[in-house]
Amino acid sequence: MSATLSSPDQMVPTGLSTHTFLYLLVPALALFYTYWRISRKHMLELAERIPGPKGWPIIGNALEFVGTPNEIFTRIYRRSFAYGKTIKLWAGSRLIIFLTDPDDVEIILSSHVHIDKSPEYRFFKPWLGDGLLISTGQKWRAHRKLIAPTFHLNVLKSFIDLFNKNSRETVKKMEKEIGKEFDCHDYMSEATVEILLETAMGVSKKTQGQSGYDYAMAVMKLCEILHLRHAKMWFRPDIIFNLTNTAKYQKKLINVIHSLTRRVIQKKKADFEKGIRGSTAELPEELKTTKPERNVSSKTTTLEGTSYGQSTGLKDDLDVDDDVGEKKRMAFLDLMIEASQNGVVINDEEIKEQVDTIMFEGHDTTAAGSSFFLCQMAAHPDIQERVVQELDEIFQGSDRPVTFADTLEMKYLERCLLETLRLFPPVPIIARQLQQDVRLASDPKLVLPAGATIVVAQFKVHRSQEQYGPNADVFDPDNFLPERASNRHYYAFIPFSAGPRSCVGRKYAMLKLKILLSTILRNYKIKSNWTEDDYKLQGDIILKRADGFKISLERRKPMSATA
Numbered sequence: 001m002s003a004t005l006s007s008p009d010q011m012v013p014t015g016l017s018t019h020t021f022l023y024l025l026v027p028a029l030a031l032f033y034t035y036w037r038i039s040r041k042h043m044l045e046l047a048e049r050i051p052g053p054k055g056w057p058i059i060g061n062a063l064e065f066v067g068t069p070n071e072i073f074t075r076i077y078r079r080s081f082a083y084g085k086t087i088k089l090w091a092g093s094r095l096i097i098f099l100t101d102p103d104d105v106e107i108i109l110s111s112h113v114h115i116d117k118s119p120e121y122r123f124f125k126p127w128l129g130d131g132l133l134i135s136t137g138q139k140w141r142a143h144r145k146l147i148a149p150t151f152h153l154n155v156l157k158s159f160i161d162l163f164n165k166n167s168r169e170t171v172k173k174m175e176k177e178i179g180k181e182f183d184c185h186d187y188m189s190e191a192t193v194e195i196l197l198e199t200a201m202g203v204s205k206k207t208q209g210q211s212g213y214d215y216a217m218a219v220m221k222l223c224e225i226l227h228l229r230h231a232k233m234w235f236r237p238d239i240i241f242n243l244t245n246t247a248k249y250q251k252k253l254i255n256v257i258h259s260l261t262r263r264v265i266q267k268k269k270a271d272f273e274k275g276i277r278g279s280t281a282e283l284p285e286e287l288k289t290t291k292p293e294r295n296v297s298s299k300t301t302t303l304e305g306t307s308y309g310q311s312t313g314l315k316d317d318l319d320v321d322d323d324v325g326e327k328k329r330m331a332f333l334d335l336m337i338e339a340s341q342n343g344v345v346i347n348d349e350e351i352k353e354q355v356d357t358i359m360f361e362g363h364d365t366t367a368a369g370s371s372f373f374l375c376q377m378a379a380h381p382d383i384q385e386r387v388v389q390e391l392d393e394i395f396q397g398s399d400r401p402v403t404f405a406d407t408l409e410m411k412y413l414e415r416c417l418l419e420t421l422r423l424f425p426p427v428p429i430i431a432r433q434l435q436q437d438v439r440l441a442s443d444p445k446l447v448l449p450a451g452a453t454i455v456v457a458q459f460k461v462h463r464s465q466e467q468y469g470p471n472a473d474v475f476d477p478d479n480f481l482p483e484r485a486s487n488r489h490y491y492a493f494i495p496f497s498a499g500p501r502s503c504v505g506r507k508y509a510m511l512k513l514k515i516l517l518s519t520i521l522r523n524y525k526i527k528s529n530w531t532e533d534d535y536k537l538q539g540d541i542i543l544k545r546a547d548g549f550k551i552s553l554e555r556r557k558p559m560s561a562t563a
């Protein structure tokens, strides 16, 4: 006994303290569990009626979230078929309810009450602050009212030359990959960051240099960390996460991002003081639109029954007042800076948060959407050739840049794009925190309890056989033919969400994607040996291929002089 006492390891009677600790821990946990069950009686009673896999005491179904991102995604999607349209899971003490019926989805998304984001969005806070994606209540309402008009079609039309310029530069950059297999997401990601900088932010990407690329890389890495925090339970509490090396790395990445944001705002403010408005990005003479496109109604939608990525039955604040003459409206950052000059509507810190939000929301979503589109074109060569035939009819062999009127002629390409967003929605789920009970339309016996996290599972809604028929999993652009679309529930296609918190960048994204993707397809044949069945999907906040967006290119014709 005395010999062991002299050992430093034995100075503290660790065995005894561990036992004491366990003796105390077990009743403490039991007490906590009992208190928790009593205080959540109402929630537990309502949750009991909702189908879902059996969980363990305390941890609930947390083990469902163990594994690689692809394993978690595949497991949860596969397991969801064992239950009905509404499925519950317990992640520890958190009740999570997945909705897949369009009637139920409509109740949540169309509401002006259920607009609070789930607690998971707090992981974005160090990066996005209280920007539009996360904020709620009066602040969200005021900023949404300010920001939505800056994505009006009249503003977007003024970006067309820049969309053309950047699309041609992307084609040029991709030239070195001809004949090899490569991951097109790298190119789509870089292109979207550069286009956002030059359009929504209105600064020349040349002034950003290497930092534009570092920024894109930092955004991608940060998304991986955020996914990790969603997927690994022990990474969720800040108190534990902040002790890890990953937290230190996150800080570094946020620094890279925030430095670029601050620089962009400073540059824009300096320009503003000199009376410079609009984008300062350089444009080659041959890409400058000389005459505005008259007689092209902004109201015109390409496909009957859909309007810029959503059903025409789903009106939101982006759909108001599209045809008010040629009224000039201001681009996003110009308007933020102008509003801040009187300091009432938005201050400098808030501008930074909104810039970070737009750069994140506008970047990763569009990069994933365009990468999936290219992979789908490669996987379906016959469909790709039909798109190219349509482009040949529009451009008649000319290398001229795309006009707004051309984008309205790209009907088949648009159907392919919508079908890609249906099968591979870049935002695969949307989560809201319920402040009051909600009775479901699909099954009035079921009530979603206040305090629960509601997950609108677009990925599953979009693959509903009830809405899309027995071949709901098959890539079929004709799903967006008017006669088929008119037989569907408006909320059966919601890649941009819907209702008051819909995506403000919806029209921007659709217009930009049509110009970028048509320019790529006019220059390259997209090829690959992979089909959808080979894709390893991960719901990494943004839906991605864990195996990489692998394609190869074959030149269709000599590159145009302006490319």
Ligand code: HEM
Pocket (backbone or CB within 6 Å): 132, 133, 134, 144, 200, 357, 358, 361, 362, 363, 365, 366, 369, 425, 426, 427, 429, 430, 431, 494, 495, 496, 497, 500, 501, 502, 503, 504, 505, 506, 508, 509
């Ligand atoms: C294919 C491209 C895109 C897709 C699929 C997409 C999808 C979505 C979805 C599903 C939401 C709702 C998210 C939620 O409630 O958690 C959303 C919100 C948002 N998106 Fe997009 N988005 C795209 C492109 C863009 C672009 C290009 C921008 C800006 C330039 C943008 C800016 C925003 C903003 C600011 C919000 C928050 C709106 C609010 O809460 O009021 N998005 N987006």
